[in-house]
Amino acid sequence: MSGIDVVNGAVGAVFGLVLGSLFQQPIEDAWHRFRRRSAGRVRSLTFRQGDGRAAAAWSAFALGPLRTSALIVEGDGRHPIAPSAVHVQVLDQEAVLPEEMAPWRDEIEEQEGARDGGGAWNGPRYAVDEVSVSRSPLEEQPEVRLRLRPTDYFTFLAAQQLDRRLPDGTTPRGRYLDPGDPFCAPAFLQCSFGVNVAVVTADHLLVVTRRADGVRTGTGLWNSSVNEGLSRHLDSAGRNAPDLHEVARRGMREELSLEPHEYTLSLLAFVLDVERRQWSAHFHARLGELTGEGLQERMSRGVADRWEHQSVDLVPFRPADVVGYLLRPDRIHRWTPTAPALFHLALVHAYGRGPVERAEDRAVRRLGAR
Template identity: 70%
Template sequence: MDGIDVVNGVVGAVLGMLFAVLFQQPLHDAWYRLRRRSTSAIRSLGRQDESAPAWRAFSLGPLQTSALIVEGDGELPISPETVHVHVLDEEVTLPSDMAGWRDEIAAESERLQAEGRAPLWNGPRYAVESLDISRTALEERPEVHLRLRPTDYYTFLAAQQLDRRLPDGTTPRSRYLDPDEPLKAPAFLQCSLGVNIAVVTADDMLVVTQRSDRVRMAPGVWNSSVNEGLSRHIDSSGRNAPDLHAVARRGMREELSLEAHEYTLTLLAFVLDVDRRAWSGHFYARLQELKSTDLQARMSRGVADRWEHQTIDFVPFRPTTVVRYLLRDDRVHRWAPTAPALYHLALVHVFSRRTVERVEAQILRRL
């Protein structure tokens, strides 16, 4: 009997171990799933219906911006042939209770000139009347219709005072803008249209610039590789409408001393800075032969608009390094509004949305 008891004990122990190995983890997992579902069900009993705006500005964890990506996801480029720019004849005029602000700017410019200092050059610009998006009939590719009106730099500076009090106590922002309809705004508040370009060198280094402290708008912030505003004087030949790709090439030449044959250029998106009512065409440029050291050497021999930048960083163009750079403690709150969205879209264009968003999620979890 003692031998039988020993055998039974051994068999029981073996069966117990076998049962534990085969069924303990599945039972544990099943119990965990049941607890999670029960907890979720209990929590859902107290939840209310929620709604969220359809349009939300670009954000990445602690990095919050006012950049609204209106068209483009980075993966599907916007073809030059599907961008139609129309220039209307009537020039933008400010409301009577804002016209005096423009006069103040003109007077300031005259005072600066009288003191022997650099005046505010009142260059001819464009205001955005509207930007409409549709799709091509067969391929359903984006088609953009951009309607512009003539304006000038003084009007732009006056219209940038969106939170200045008007005689009735309102502000241009509260009177003319509805936060629930960010794409609707009068043209006189949208006197800023430009291009922003993410430039990557042949050795896979992303060019990141810091704006000079001497520029009037957004001094000292970190920005796109190239930022260029449209000029009626430079970018329109006769009565022809401006070409955004040509504006981008001009910016590449003036800010980085690069010629058109030295890079490829891709339009990724149209973006609106809803806080400043500034529109931008976001581009990606890839240098074909010039490495980061070559570009630095090129710029050391002269750049037309060198004074616009005070620092240039070269960041390895990989999702992990670029995202970490965007979120650095000394960068995260010092970005120009549209720059982070630009670099995100450039990463998506090269590495795919799935890869970039996976990397972003991993980095954000570790913050």
């Protein structure tokens, strides 16, 4: 081989490496958009044109008169989803608002900057580009792939204005979302992924929290034991993708002052709030030795994120008691969208589907007889 051939080969290799670096991400994004749109068309046909049974398969969680916007996408509570079955990828390109929505973010930034004390911190967050679910070849266990994009808190607040009018009179919900296909949405409208944990003490008490009046979303509503959003600042070491189990453990530490050796943690489901376009992973945590009284004493000595909750209830963790609590007249319309589904899944995980559904049927019938 001549010296010219060697030089040409080296130049070609470098040129190919540069082109690959420049175009790998756009090509990969184009492929995923094509795959998502193709799959979306199939799901949309099933969702719209089914005989009623198919449409019900994708209904949001409901318990008699208690209606929510929480769609359980994967998981039924019976079998935990293994940590190794969850694959998280973080893309380089940020989720950017379209031109007609960008001024909304500017408004929020200006408003927060004008508040006493500097307003809300524009924390780095993640937007959901895609959630896909498949099955392993042999055991048919769930495999969940989560693709995230960088975003921030002010973009999230702007994107939550789904029903605000755009200059042409349409709304983001009407322009960018397909009511027949709940899984197809642009990343800039899904700037939230969080974890929700149902915590049960050693003496079989379910921890239920009420969100504080000072939080921006879900103000004053009853909620899961622990609720934590993914943070690019806290949950991504270096360039590593966040680990959902570690996010749940962070929430347990910050909101209830619990350390990992004090409980077992099981991932039960992935859930989409179709009304607000917020994704979450649902967990169940069982405390090994700490009782309800012990947990309250622990929290009385200081909790990092105490400001997020204004009160905590301890409910006997039995199907009849939890279902009755969910349907209490002073609770039934005061839940966050995802909490009832979380507590149902936790009950199924502990007691099985049959006993839980029988308790739910009895509770709903009693309501109807009043």
